[in-house]
Amino acid sequence: MLALLAASLLAAPRAQDSIEFALDGERFVRIEHGTRRELLCTLDGGPGAVHAFDESPLGLVFVAAEHGLFVTSRAVQSLDPVDLWQGAPTGPAVGVIVDSNERLWLATRESFGCVELHQHFGRTFSAADGVPPPPYRSLARGAHGELVLANANGSWSYVPDSGSAPTVRVLAVDGVAVVPGATMRARSTDGFELAVEGSALGGAEYRRRDARHPIWYLLDGEHSNVRALEPGRHELVVTAWDRDLRRSPPVELVVDVPYPPLLEHKRLALVAAAAALAIAAAFFTRARRRGGRNAFRRAALSTIVAVVLAAQFVAALFPHARGWPFVGFGMYTDVAEPFSLAYRDVLVGIGRGGERFEIELWSAGFGQYVFRRMLVPSIFGGAAERDRLLDELDREHFHGELAGFEIRCDRQRLTAAGPIPVAPIEYVVHRPEARHVAR
Amino acid sequence: MSLAERWDDFWFAETSLVRLAWWRILVLALAALDLVAYAHTALADAAAIDAGTQMKTWTPIYVLEALGVEPLGLAPMRCVIAVAIVALAAGWVGWRTRTACAVAAICCLFVTAHVYSFGKVHHDKVSFAFAISSLALGPCGARLSIDAWLARRRGEGESERASGAALPLRLTQLSLALGYAFAGWTKLAVSGVEWANGYTLMRYLMQYDNAWSRFLCSHVALTAALSWGALVVQGTFPLVFVFPALRWFYLPGAVAFHVITWFAMDTGPYMTCWLLLASFLPLERVPEWLAAEWRAGSAPRRARVIASLAPAAVVALVAWVSLPTWAFVAVAAFGAWALRPLLALSRAAM
Structure with missing residues (x-):
């Protein structure tokens, strides 16, 4: 055990400065210290013929290939398929271009569209958007930054972000008009009906996320059922997205989802009190039959332990963490399938000399479980939020030595021979210029 | 034997008062360590409330919500922690022991509940909450305490065992057993035996990556074996009441489970959970047993002594x-200094 510990502590990160990528015919190769080699592909059968690749500003390299879209980075030795979903173009990929707005443009043989870089959902253009008919051959950048999509008959140019920005308005929760700043109350413990309206180029798609969580969930249009929310108060953010995956300014919405009747606080207290009285009655009746002070003392103690044990059983059967110390054990219960992904959030500090180091979550004041909740404002909040986090981290833990930080989610593909590190999800690299100069 | 008699036999069996005294010393020492670990967060939360810079959302646990407790500022939180320290010290030396234990329990659990209400609730202190709360329900100051010394001076009679001494130990044992069992049963109820396919544990180990994670994930067969190990230890733990051997x-098995999850899943030491497994031991007899086994001289028996002391190494x-x-x-020096007289007291009190 100690040897394992030592080995893990002594493992040193590899230098990544001299790594490049290239196309060698229809093969995608990584060039390190002059050595060219193909990457291990986590997809059985490999990527197939590779047609194009492009690198994101944060160092992710996306590869368009016969078997779909793949991703790698300098930090990993693998090429991993991107799990595209929710409207993203799919099929054999012929071209990919990453732009600076956290999205990539993807041309497959049969479709063209846009993909969000963190969660890999997207929008596929239709004939109504003006795209020429497939099959497509390639996707390239034009001389003025426009996208050039080619098919057998010629090419079509597209300039993203040319229309007006999307807008959204949240109208009602369960039919009750939303008052800005007020807490709305859902009628059902299962969730609520949300009415929104908005406008966006190519038609608005609406998404919502928890204010402290980075995942965007798709809403079913202007009238949608929001489900799978725990009982209690929820701070939500709602946005509209256009076909270029530009999102509207967020609208904040606070909704209180009621507890199920069994867990409703007053009812719970009444049921618990009634159960305790019944238990006490049973024990004290027995004590009366026996007589003596000791019998009554035992009855009182027996009532206490019986109530405590009953509460533990109930909590285990109907788990809700807020009942602590009476809690259930629903954690770590879902099953992972072969070839699924493991995710791990990482906060990396950047020193004044440019050196990078992983910030241990506890030492930075983040519990493992509140990590995302604390960092999400920095992911979505822009430079001001990021400066605030940087200042706080620096002041509290690094005493002026922290010049920047990176928030990313490391990923591992699970295989029988163990997990294979694949390209991470890069959220933020924040290193303001003013901090490069040592104080 | 009727059900009622079995109930009485389980909760009110005559039990060594010295065992309960050692239990009190252990639980309160654990509470002190836990207070050291949580006080920093509790005070930081309280200071942020005063400064108006609290970024975390106050989501009170049921008990605090029911009592209408709002987040505390720095001054009242300092008061709660100070009272906890005084009560822990009094309980540890055994002065007004049951009152001190009750006050210590209220203060320590309040600090924990306050921290949990600003974040996520954890499982490591579920049994601990019952262990510290139930101390005052038994005669925990009847031995190894100032109270006992004063009672002797007053000439009050001493008995070696008492029927009330079992309850704090039994409640902790049951709480631990229920915790382990429901953890195992819930996995099976939600996901079935598929949970032990190896990939599930592999994902958790990678998600909460720590020093041993990569080695333990080197093949799915290894993580599958560990998954079955965890299910067996957790799901069948209550058998310990049927077959004490x-x-x-x-x-x-449980200690190994927590050490592995610490080094492979970064759960933290979880000491407030597994150290309470000592409630299953006849604590007053442990020193003599260790000495006798060691003196017996045979290699297997000495190996058993060393293996039995392994948890102490983990504590260190x-x-x-x-x-x-x-x-x-300082703690090690105090422990080394206090252990011998405490053992002598313990022997004299039996």
């Missing part, structure tokens, strides 16, 4: 990792 399997490791060096040295 199984303590020799379940106690080391936890202290080394969590405490500043000066504090570790």
